[in-house]
Amino acid sequence: MKIETQTYQARRERLMQSLPENSVVVIRTGELSTRNNDCEYEFRPHSSFFYLTGFPEPSAYAIIRAGGEMTLVTLPKDPEKEQWEGFRFGSEGAMQSFGATDALDLDGLDDALFSALDGTTNVAYLFDDGVLREKVADCRDKLSARARAGAVAPTSFIDAGPIIAEMRLIKDKEEIAIMEAAAQISVEAHKQAMKSVRPGMMEYQLEAELNYVFMKSGARQPAYNNIVASGSNACVLHYIKNDEPIEDGDLILIDAGAELGCYAADITRTFPANGKFSEPQAALYQVVLDAYHAGMKKLVVGAPYEAFHNAAVRTLTEGLVTHGLLSGDVDLLIESKAYRDFYMHNTGHWLGLDVHDCGAYKVAGESRLLEEGMVLTIEPGLYVxxxxxxxxxxxxxxxxxxxxxxxxRAEGPYVLTHGLAKEIADIEALMAQD
Ligand SMILES: [Mn+2]
Incomplete structure (x- = not known):
């Protein structure tokens, strides 16, 4: 499952159309990073760079011009290095496989920038990328110093970040297909974990079941660090130590999603280590589940983004009052944010190339309205x-x-992570299978 070269080309064209006349976009991907001595972390491209180019190698730059024309600047072909470290596309491959109008080796970057920016009025780049900022500023200085020789420096600088974020916020068909595939691999991984857990296991042994399914299914990496939290570890929101024994009577909270084609899935399930919810566990679980269903009703085109969170908060607060964890008037408890002792995060976030994907949550100070093609998570919780x-x-x-x-979607919310038990009876039934 791969996004077509023409799709990347069309994205670049659209990006250029949203910029003023006589603009150039400069963007770069990440660098390899050292883990220890001569070992490196596996490389994962910069999300926005990948969104516009599809180019998977580190240390690359793209210079994008009107019509979506692109110069790709890449690591050079190097037979000796490739013998050890693996294939590189090099400049020829960049043109053949990624639709670059021209391509060159990394040592030509400064010259390529100089000629691309000479006579260009507007330069758009990611303002939060310090390396890029410095490169663009250096290039502007050089052009300005060469003014008498006829060079013309750019006069306006534009943050490409929010523009690309708006594009990435609405997913196209190809993206949705990959995201559903990532979601379904993650569903299988969660099922596997639910079926294989036994009291006495270590949390990391359960984590291994997730990673096994991810990798076996072609998702080489999780989209973020797996959270496998037993008992009260679940109250640490980003618990990733995953090194404690699972006790009989514990609930286990797993928050894990596969990454496929650089797209993230993000699923959380909570289930009893011994296969059966205790009475208090079931009572609070049902409150969270009710909040999930209340939030889901607000995930419709035209609803303000904040509506599903507010619906979830109301249901959670009502449940906390019903079970005596809070007391008082529900409206006042919501107003005073009393629920925050038990529910301290938001009910979701955009999802895409990044697990916490880009895109503004507010427009002109108001909660933005949901549109077709947006993908988000819904994730109510309670933590005592x-x-x-x-x-x-x-x-x-x-x-x-x-x-x-x-x-x-226009016809109502579509759960990409469909098919994974969440009702109490369904979880207990799945866990009873061998
Ligand atoms: Mn999430």
Missing amino acids: SADNESVDEKWRGIGIRIEDDVLI
Whole structure:
């Protein structure tokens, strides 16, 4: 499953159309980074660079001009290095396989920038990329110093970040197909974890089941660090140590998603280590599940982004009152944010090339309205700290989150992560299978 070269070309064209006349975009991907001594982390391209080029190698730059024409600047072909480190596309491959109008080796970057920016009025780049900022500023200085020789320096600089973010926010058909594939690999991984857990296992042994399914399915990496949290570890929102024993009677919270073709899935499920929810576990779990369903109803075209969070918060607060963890008037408890002792995060985020994907949540100070093609997560939760003495003992140390990935469509929300149990009876039935 691969996005076509023409799709990248069309994205570049659209990007250029949203910029003023006589503009150039400069963007770069990441560098290899050292893990220790001569070992490197596996490379993963910069998301926006990849979105516009599809080019997978490190240390590359793209200079994009009107009509989406692109110069790709890449690591050079180097038979000796490639013998050790693997294939490189080089400049010829960049033109053949990625639709670059021209391509050159990295040592030609400064000259290529100089000629691309000479006489160009507007230069767009990512303002939060310090390396790029310096390159562009150096180039402008050089052009300005050569003015008497006829060079013309750019006069306006534009942050390409928000423009590309708006494009990435609305997913096209090819992206949605990859995201659903990533989602379904992740569904299988979660099923595998639910079926294989036994009290006495270590959290990392359960994590291994996830990674096994990811990798076996062609998703070589998770989209973010796997969270496998048993018992009160679930109350640490980004718990990634995953090195404690799983006890009988624990709930286990797994927040894990595969990355496929650089697209992320993001799923959380919470289930009992011994296959059966205790009464207090089931009571709070049902509250979170009700909040999930209440939020889902607001994931419709035209609804303000904040609506599903607000719906989830209301249901969670009502549940906390019903079970005596909070007391008082629900409206006042919401207004005073009393629920934040038990629910301290938002109910979702955009999802795409990045797990916390780009795109503004507010437009002109107002919550933005949902549109077809947006993908987001819905992830209500409740976390009762183990040392919270303001609640009955039976609730302490319970941490629950339920998370799915949702595509906004005219005909209603479409759950990309469909097919994974979340009702209590369904989870218990799945876990009872061998
Ligand atoms: Mn998430």
